[in-house]
Amino acid sequence: MEVNIIKQYGVVHLKGALTLKEQESLFNEVKDNVRGVGNYPGTSHASSGPPGSSHRNATLHTLGELLFTRSAEAVVSSLTPSEISSSPSLARLGSLASGSIPPNVQNVTCATYKAGSTMVNHCDLDRPLYTMSVAVGDSCTFTVGLKTPRPHKNENSGTPIDILMSSGDAIYFDGGSVPHCVSAIIPGTAPEYYVKNKPKNNVVRISVLFREPC
Incomplete structure (x- = not known):
């Protein structure tokens, strides 16, 4: 696993x-x-x-919390304490790594893309929303930091940065504060298991989103 940390936006890419x-x-x-x-x-x-709820898939929550933990371990091994504390989203991972605030995935959703689909640049909320996005299927260009037309006061934008997000990659970011979009799906890049069992409606990419409470 390779790790790329975009400090100015508090983004962690686990390739x-x-x-x-x-x-x-x-x-x-x-x-x-x-x-x-x-x-x-x-x-x-x-x-x-909550655990035991009829709407809860424990397998998904366990995976999400594992990926939050992997991101936290990567951050504390790569950055100084002052670098971690300079970003609220990185500081959240610092508190996870120290054990003071354990991972707490409360919601898991899927965003699904057909061939040629895009996702417009946006922030999810007007407050922090710590999110782990995991890709399966075709690769995409995932862009962070591009200023939105009507930014909230908490928006963290500037020079946009493109990330090539391939199947099996995970990206941790603050979806409420960091603008993000999917500008392109790259056809023919899905793994063999996906191609052989492609889901209905010609979905070529699934982004599984694990979120902590906001």
Whole structure:
């Protein structure tokens, strides 16, 4: 696994976070819930609620919290304490690594893309929303930092940075404060397991989103 930390936006890119076997397991957990809508991402619920809830898939929450932990370990091994404290989203990972605030994935959703789909540049909320995005299927260009037309006071924007997000990659970021978009899907880049079992509605990419409470 390779790690790329974009300090100015508090973004952590875990390249190859999941093995092919782990990707396929995740794909099998969510593929029956996905849907595609025109040229925009379709969205679907995958899991939520407290342990034991009928709407909760414990396997997904366990995976999400593992990836939050992997991101935290990468941050504390790569950055100085002052660099970590300079960003609220990196500071969140610092508190996770220290054990003071354990990972707490409360909601898991899927964003699904057809061939040629894009996701417009946006922030999810007007407050922090710590998010782990995990890709399965075709690669995409994931852009962070591009200023939105009507920024909230908490928006953290500047020079946009493109990230090549391949199947099995995970990106941790503050979806409420950092503008983000999917500007392109790269056709023909999905792993063999995905091509052989492509979900309905010609969905070529699934982004599984693990979120902590906001």
